[in-house]
Amino acid sequence: MTVPAQIDPADDSGQSFYEKHKKIYPQSVHGTFRRIKWIVLIVTLGIYYFTPFIRWDRGPGAPDQAVLIDLPARRFYFFFIEIWPQEIYYLTGLLILAALVLFLMNAVAGRVWCGYLCPQTVWTDLFLLIERWTEGDRRERMHNDAGKLTPQLAARKTLKHFLWLMTAWWTGGAWVLYFSDAPTLVHDLATLQAPFIAYLWIGILTFTTYALAGHMREQVCLYMCPWPRIQAALTDEYALNVTYRLDRGEPRMSAKKATAALARGEPAGDCVDCHQCVAVCPTGVDIREGPNLGCIQCGLCIDACDTVMERLDRPTRLIAYDTDINIGERLAGKSTMARIVRPRTLLYSALILIVGAVMAWSLSARSISSVNVIHDRNPEYVVLSDGGIRNAYTVRILNKRTTPRTFAISVDGLTDPVVEVTAANPADGEQIVPVGADQTREVRVIVSVPEPPADASVPVTFVVTDTADGETATVTDNFRGPGDGT
Ligand code: SF4
Ligand code: SF4
Numbered sequence: 001m002t003v004p005a006q007i008d009p010a011d012d013s014g015q016s017f018y019e020k021h022k023k024i025y026p027q028s029v030h031g032t033f034r035r036i037k038w039i040v041l042i043v044t045l046g047i048y049y050f051t052p053f054i055r056w057d058r059g060p061g062a063p064d065q066a067v068l069i070d071l072p073a074r075r076f077y078f079f080f081i082e083i084w085p086q087e088i089y090y091l092t093g094l095l096i097l098a099a100l101v102l103f104l105m106n107a108v109a110g111r112v113w114c115g116y117l118c119p120q121t122v123w124t125d126l127f128l129l130i131e132r133w134t135e136g137d138r139r140e141r142m143h144n145d146a147g148k149l150t151p152q153l154a155a156r157k158t159l160k161h162f163l164w165l166m167t168a169w170w171t172g173g174a175w176v177l178y179f180s181d182a183p184t185l186v187h188d189l190a191t192l193q194a195p196f197i198a199y200l201w202i203g204i205l206t207f208t209t210y211a212l213a214g215h216m217r218e219q220v221c222l223y224m225c226p227w228p229r230i231q232a233a234l235t236d237e238y239a240l241n242v243t244y245r246l247d248r249g250e251p252r253m254s255a256k257k258a259t260a261a262l263a264r265g266e267p268a269g270d271c272v273d274c275h276q277c278v279a280v281c282p283t284g285v286d287i288r289e290g291p292n293l294g295c296i297q298c299g300l301c302i303d304a305c306d307t308v309m310e311r312l313d314r315p316t317r318l319i320a321y322d323t324d325i326n327i328g329e330r331l332a333g334k335s336t337m338a339r340i341v342r343p344r345t346l347l348y349s350a351l352i353l354i355v356g357a358v359m360a361w362s363l364s365a366r367s368i369s370s371v372n373v374i375h376d377r378n379p380e381y382v383v384l385s386d387g388g389i390r391n392a393y394t395v396r397i398l399n400k401r402t403t404p405r406t407f408a409i410s411v412d413g414l415t416d417p418v419v420e421v422t423a424a425n426p427a428d429g430e431q432i433v434p435v436g437a438d439q440t441r442e443v444r445v446i447v448s449v450p451e452p453p454a455d456a457s458v459p460v461t462f463v464v465t466d467t468a469d470g471e472t473a474t475v476t477d478n479f480r481g482p483g484d485g486t
Helices: 032-053 089-109 112-117 119-135 138-146 149-177 182-190 196-224 228-235 256-261 300-311 324-331 345-367
Strands: 067-070 075-078 081-083 243-244 319-322 369-375 388-399 405-412 418-422 432-435 439-449 456-466 470-479
Touching: 032 067, 032 112, 032 119, 032 149, 032 182, 032 300, 067 149, 089 112, 089 228, 112 119, 112 228, 119 138, 119 149, 119 196, 138 149, 149 182, 149 196, 182 196, 228 243, 243 324, 300 319, 369 456, 369 470, 388 405, 388 432, 388 456, 388 470, 405 439, 432 439
Parallel strands: none
Antiparallel strands: 067 075, 075 081, 243 319, 369 388, 388 439, 405 432, 405 456, 418 439, 456 470
């Protein structure tokens, strides 16, 4: 029997590639960036929770929820915009726009998305708030986890997990509200009349939120999320990142030792090595060691260090948003600068404007009717007894209005064509097709010509015209024949 080769988990010096997970106990902190994070949390969660309840009148028969992903009807509604499955390219445009905005944010201020706006960060902050409220701040939690599980501690932990689950459940509940009429779904969920799939998704989202924001926290940022790696490849030395100003902080030593060193005429930095910046970090990073993939640029270490500096009556912003280039400039004794406007940020801004303008233009110019056509493959054409040629097509007409409409079908590009529409009202053989409000209609269209075209394939244009207002939609296909003109 062959024994599979084992992968050595240690390097040449015997150092293991793996490190045991160390639980992180982020300490609470107060300051400018913490306040900004609370405001962003309240605004983003507010938007997320209450958007499904905003109403938008689209006329009779159409859903009145402003933002709705209507899977059964295969529509996406966003206020005045209604996206059909055939227009999925708008989603591609939105994704490109979102990626460009992320690149621009990265060029200006590194992982600022991660530190303030990422759902994982927002929910983790919320879960940490619950944890501190039920189990106390960093020292108390570390002390409790190191000791015995008393009944009182067990009760506090149980309360924490219950509140985490409630928060996660409310999250799941809010997400399913985007897929159905929100007030109706809330009523049906409360009276146990909602479809099983709604309960199933709430269960799945409750579990994933509870696991990711409650238990995995920084591990999502450190190991699961690809953005830190992509971001590291996209950034440059002019991007603002949370930076320890080592030219000012080193050599680090306690305030008492610093006073003695200065009295002896020796250098002493402003960092008093209190580890407050590490204690508040949600990913356990020591920013004094330099740029770190684990740093989500949340700025909490700036707040922690500013508090220490204020207490010591020293200038704040020993840790600050700063650029790599400025560190070098300061070490060389030169003046520093912030260059937010530079080719990279201008390029991203221009691309955002171009993509946004193209999307806005295509949305404003989009037709409220549309037509698709598929040529019959077998047979491609039929030679009639009188020598004429007949082709058959399946034509789908889209009526994007919220009122019923009738369309006339005609064909351009052939000499003396005869167009017959089957399975249409008011009667087979006529060219008038009624299509219900916000619906599609598929019909068979037979096109005949008395004389075979000279070419085996002739381009033809199908034109559907609204009989009421004359609006047209066109699509091009081919009319096929023997190709010998006989
Ligand atoms: S909080 Fe400031 S003073 Fe304290 S260790 Fe961090 S950088 Fe040094
Ligand atoms: S090092 Fe500072 S900015 Fe980076 S994640 Fe930790 S606390 Fe946030």
